[in-house]
Every structure is written in structure tokens, then in C-alpha cells.
Amino acid sequence: MTESESATVDLEIIVQGAQEGKKLELRLWLRMLSTTKLISQEIRRRLRNEFGATLPQFDLMAQLYRERDGLRLGELSKRTMVTNGNVTGLVERLETDGLVLRVTPDGDRRVTVAKLTDRGVTLFGAMAAAHEGWLRDMMADVDPAIVTELWQDIGAVKTSVSNHLSGSDFD
Amino acid sequence: MTESESATVDLEIIVQGAQEGKKLELRLWLRMLSTTKLISQEIRRRLRNEFGATLPQFDLMAQLYRERDGLRLGELSKRTMVTNGNVTGLVERLETDGLVLRVTPDGDRRVTVAKLTDRGVTLFGAMAAAHEGWLRDMMADVDPAIVTELWQDIGAVKTSVSNHLSGSDFD
DNA sequence: CCCAAACCTTTGACATTTCAAATATCGTTC
């Protein structure tokens, strides 16, 4: 290898790897993860302080809020990305607090349907309004056009990821 | 304000606000959250299947991998966004598995420093390479330019959020 | 009719998460 060859190759490597040495996808993932964690923790803290609720509880109630007739536990599990076995305890605690009701329909005794109580509807209404305000506050410094763009582009990421899962497929 | 100015502004508002009735920030957040969860679960599953490790363990080892001399548990906590009380058990289990070593320096006996063992270094090297490949695969259908753009714009979101936290401030 | 496969939920074991309170050590001040 001559001296000039070596120098050229080195330059190319430097130029190509100039993206701070780390792969783009990895860097994007790390940033998504830390940002999501940051927002989650803030929401969790406010939910706790102002409503005495947890984030998974909020998540679950949100689904029941839009389906006033209630949902089967399996359906709840899918919609919230919470494991089956997890929904059981979650609903159990919410029922203890008088926010959710469990019913077994006549037709199929395997099934349990969870439904918001009146108290649950009222409480969640307040939480949802606050929740939305928190998000607006937190993202106040981001240009609305960027917010929209992010929403679209993250959608593309989600689609790509969904199509490249190792295990079972995704809807 | 002239008439033409006003008309322009109104049009922009209409166009921007037409986004299906839900607030932009809320929709962005929900999409970020579900996408992050989706990717997390996929990585978790692969880490488990191929290396018998959990995501927090991977996260923690990543920090120790770049600081070969080890880190104090408090430092680890900050860098991984894992709670203090959490690092304890995490490191404990990793030590049991022979991947991490705990040392109390002579100077300050309050401190515990965690360090990767040789086995830990070897294992993490393999995990990191695989991890990066998984991400490239999952995001394979996303235009690299979009990936870069997302990285930047999510940075803007993170900055905004950091500046609007209710509790303690952020670095 | 009956049994086996399919479906829905629960249970159990274990790891992780948060928060708050307790412990231990250090450094400094009086």
C-alpha cells in the first residue's frame, strides 16, 4: 500500500463516518426513548399529584371512556398494549376504587366486560382535560408545523417497525 | 393589520386546525408513545431470546461499556434515567450473573462503583452489535433523510419539554 | 351426546418501576 492510497482511504472513512460515528437509526431510537421517558415521567408525576392515579390506569380508562358500553378484557389488552395478565389486576384495583365495573355477560361466561362507572366517567373527564393541557404546555416551544410533521414521520417509522417484527405480525 | 394580512392568517388557521378535531400535541404524544412501546417490546423480546438479558440491564451495561473504569451508582442512575433505588437491584442481579463488579473505593465509603467484568464486556459487545442491527432492520423502510430530520425535531421537542417541567429543573 | 380444540381470563413467579423513608458516610463548623 502506497502512502497516497492510504491517505485517500482514510479521508473517505472519515467523511462517511463523520455522522459522529453512530448509526442514524440507533441515535434516533435513543433520542425517542429518552424523550418519551421524560414526558412519561412528567405526566406520571402530575397524574399522581393531582388525581392520585397512575399512567396505566389513565391509559385503560381512556379506552373505556370512548367505549361507554364497556370492553372485554382481551380487547382492553390489545388497545392499551398491556398484557392480558396485567389487565386483570389493573381492572381489579380500579374496581376497588369504584371507577370501573366488571360484568359477565349472559351469552358467554368466559368473558368479563369492564365499564366505567359514573364516578369513573366524571373523574376521567377531568383527567383528560388536564392531560391535554400538560402536553400543550410541554410542547409549547415547538412549531405546530413541526409537530404535524413529526406526527406523520413517526407514523412512517411505526409502519416500518410493524413490518419488520420478528414474532407475530401486527395490525 | 390590513385586510389581506387577516385573510392569510385565517386560512392558515383553518388548514392547521383541520387536523381531525384532536389537539396536535396530544396526537403526537400518543403516536410517540405507542411507537416507542412497539420498538421496546421488540428489542426486549430479542434481548431475552438471544441473550437472556432485559432492556434495563442492557441500558445499564451500555453506560458501563463506555466508561471502562466504572461508574458510581448515582451516576449510572442519572445517565440511564433509572431511579436510584432501582440501580441497586439491577446491579445486584448483574453481579450475580458475573457481568458486573461492585467496588467501594478507599477514599469514600459511601460510594459504590460498578464496573463491567471481562465477561460483561464480551457479552455486551455482542449485544450492542445485534441491537444496532435490529434497529436498522426495523427502520429499514424509512428514508435516511427522514431519520435525520426526526432526530433533530425530536431534539426540539425534548428541549421544549425540559423547559416546561413542573418539578425540578433539568440539565 | 361427548370429547377435543379453541377461546378468554386468571394465576403465579419473577423483574422492574416509583416514591418515600431509612442508613451510612463525609465534610465542616463550632
Place this chain on the structure above:
DNA sequence: GAACGATATTTGAAATGTCAAAGGTTTGGG
């Protein structure tokens, strides 16, 4: 050099998370 405030880690209670196995129920083929 003893006590106090600051720092660092651990512990404990309650909730959530995964995964796999076990429980009832329903359904459909023989």
C-alpha cells in the same frame, strides 16, 4: 472532636411488566 447538614446508597411497599401455565367455557366434529 462531636454534631449537623449534605451526599450516596439501600430498603420497603405498592403497582406494573413479562411470560408461561392453569382455569373455566364454548364450540364443533364424530
